[in-house]
Amino acid sequence: MDCGHTFAFHPLTSQCPKCGSEWLQAEYDYDLARDRWLRQLADRPFNLWRYHELLPVLHAPPAIDLGAGGTPLLPAVHLTQMLKLPHLYIKDERQSATSSFKDRQAAVTIAALQESGLTEMVVASTGNVAIAYSAYAARAGIKLWAFLTSLVPQEKMREVAIYGTQVVKVTASYDEAKRIAAAFAQQRGLYIDRGSRSIPTVESMKTLAFEISEQLTRQHPEARYGGLPWRAPDWYIQAVSGGLGPIGVAKGFRELYRMGFIDRMPKLGVVQAEGCSPMVQAWEQGKAQADPIPRPRTHITTLATGDPGRSYTLLHDYVREHGGAFVAVSDEEAFRAMHTLAKMEGLSMEPAAAVAFAGVIKMVRQGIIQLHETVVVNCSGHTMPIESHILGERWARHVVVARRPQEPPAETAPLGAPQEGLLAALSTIATERYPRILIVDDHEPARILLRRILQSLGDYTILEASDGYQALEIAQQNPPDLIILDLMMPGLDGFAVLDSLKSHPATADIPVIVVTAKTLTTDEQRRLRRMARLMYKGEFLSDEFFEEIRRLLEQAR
Ligand SMILES: *Cc1c(COP(=O)(O)O)cnc(C)c1O
Numbered sequence: 001m002d003c004g005h006t007f008a009f010h011p012l013t014s015q016c017p018k019c020g021s022e023w024l025q026a027e028y029d030y031d032l033a034r035d036r037w038l039r040q041l042a043d044r045p046f047n048l049w050r051y052h053e054l055l056p057v058l059h060a061p062p063a064i065d066l067g068a069g070g071t072p073l074l075p076a077v078h079l080t081q082m083l084k085l086p087h088l089y090i091k092d093e094r095q096s097a098t099s100s101f102k103d104r105q106a107a108v109t110i111a112a113l114q115e116s117g118l119t120e121m122v123v124a125s126t127g128n129v130a131i132a133y134s135a136y137a138a139r140a141g142i143k144l145w146a147f148l149t150s151l152v153p154q155e156k157m158r159e160v161a162i163y164g165t166q167v168v169k170v171t172a173s174y175d176e177a178k179r180i181a182a183a184f185a186q187q188r189g190l191y192i193d194r195g196s197r198s199i200p201t202v203e204s205m206k207t208l209a210f211e212i213s214e215q216l217t218r219q220h221p222e223a224r225y226g227g228l229p230w231r232a233p234d235w236y237i238q239a240v241s242g243g244l245g246p247i248g249v250a251k252g253f254r255e256l257y258r259m260g261f262i263d264r265m266p267k268l269g270v271v272q273a274e275g276c277s278p279m280v281q282a283w284e285q286g287k288a289q290a291d292p293i294p295r296p297r298t299h300i301t302t303l304a305t306g307d308p309g310r311s312y313t314l315l316h317d318y319v320r321e322h323g324g325a326f327v328a329v330s331d332e333e334a335f336r337a338m339h340t341l342a343k344m345e346g347l348s349m350e351p352a353a354a355v356a357f358a359g360v361i362k363m364v365r366q367g368i369i370q371l372h373e374t375v376v377v378n379c380s381g382h383t384m385p386i387e388s389h390i391l392g393e394r395w396a397r398h399v400v401v402a403r404r405p406q407e408p409p410a411e412t413a414p415l416g417a418p419q420e421g422l423l424a425a426l427s428t429i430a431t432e433r434y435p436r437i438l439i440v441d442d443h444e445p446a447r448i449l450l451r452r453i454l455q456s457l458g459d460y461t462i463l464e465a466s467d468g469y470q471a472l473e474i475a476q477q478n479p480p481d482l483i484i485l486d487l488m489m490p491g492l493d494g495f496a497v498l499d500s501l502k503s504h505p506a507t508a509d510i511p512v513i514v515v516t517a518k519t520l521t522t523d524e525q526r527r528l529r530r531m532a533r534l535m536y537k538g539e540f541l542s543d544e545f546f547e548e549i550r551r552l553l554e555q556a557r
């Protein structure tokens, strides 16, 4: 990368023989690749080996493969409405053999090492890299030394160990663990993954760009521009530690552009944890070099690279040229996003992955992301069991079955016999005592969104009405504890429903939250405020909305 000298690839070459620079970049025969892809790609299976012409391996797929790449690109379901961002997609990298996007890195690197006859290697890791390498190394018969900072959660350490990897716990920061691992590898002449300076590592991450572009085109063939084979998103967004992911992805998009597969380079959204955000700080100070953070202060160990080195400069240059943003989020914002994504999208992820989503939420709120743009977020991993501090208290219901001394144990009781103890115990989670909330909206997706929010908020019995008449009928027969009312409905609209509710004694005192997408005149606002609480659609992500529901229900008691 520094003097332009070219030479043949070998994984153990870690420096330019001419100038000594450690920054190397792979080049390929792009005309050949283009020609082959246009003719053959449709018949190849959807995994990362389908792009083998642009990977540093000779034989693909290798026998050690565990099904790397080919993860789904999921359209967001509820988040699109909550953020008013209709073209939001999630690249679900949890669905890899080792449950994070580091799976690509290990699959390609181990294949390249195996082709070169190497049988021992070293990694330093905050967890996921070591887990991914451990699995592929086991299959390739390569001995792996993993240097892990002692901050890595026990669950991840044990996962690394079960594959038979030599685990070295380093009681120090991640940056220090990396230095110790590098010294160890040099002493013994072993291959070490050096992140953005290792060719197979960077090359593996390109496949994310290839897959995303191909998948977006498949989902929206009509959105192809000017007859080009594929389309790029407007944004690629990722939670970043050392920055390897976006560096590889950027190279992938550059290659697609060069081959004429896409006509634009996406903007990069680099999201870091506030307590370890050297890139964000440097960007905000207008610097092309980042000052290292010696002691990262975040619970999200996966993202604890304090010294990004030249990787930041490469990303800085990309964002200067093609657009993008560097954003920091707090651990708390990440944990909140983690809950939102699990409850609203059905995606349970590790905190590091949630950092990217917290970043998207922030960037939409700050207007950095425009609502018409196509946004792809890397859901980068889910490797460990949920840690208890993330759930807080009261995350499960406890049912205790009392048994009389002479009663046989439940499993030996005759089938069908009512078990008093069991029924009594279940009554502690009886649903009929839950507050009843009526959702009134003619638009079904809006009802489903509200229903899902309420389901995840707590114990409510949820009723739904699709128009004003049905709403009044339900309210009069068995008055609910709270009504959430849409304003704009055909037939009887929200104003009319409110008037009718307020004029009948049985329903006059039911609290009502009016939700509307429409901007109201001051007159309308005044009229509504006397009878109800007013919320705007799109405010559903705010804690205020949840608090409002809790408060109104308390009052109604
Ligand atoms: C490694 C990792 C990241 C950060 O990726 P980089 O591109 O190396 O900065 C984010 N999320 C998860 C789950 C990871 O394992």
Ligand SMILES: [Zn+2]
Binding pocket: 001, 002, 003, 004, 005, 016, 017, 018, 019, 020, 021
């Ligand atoms: Zn050189």
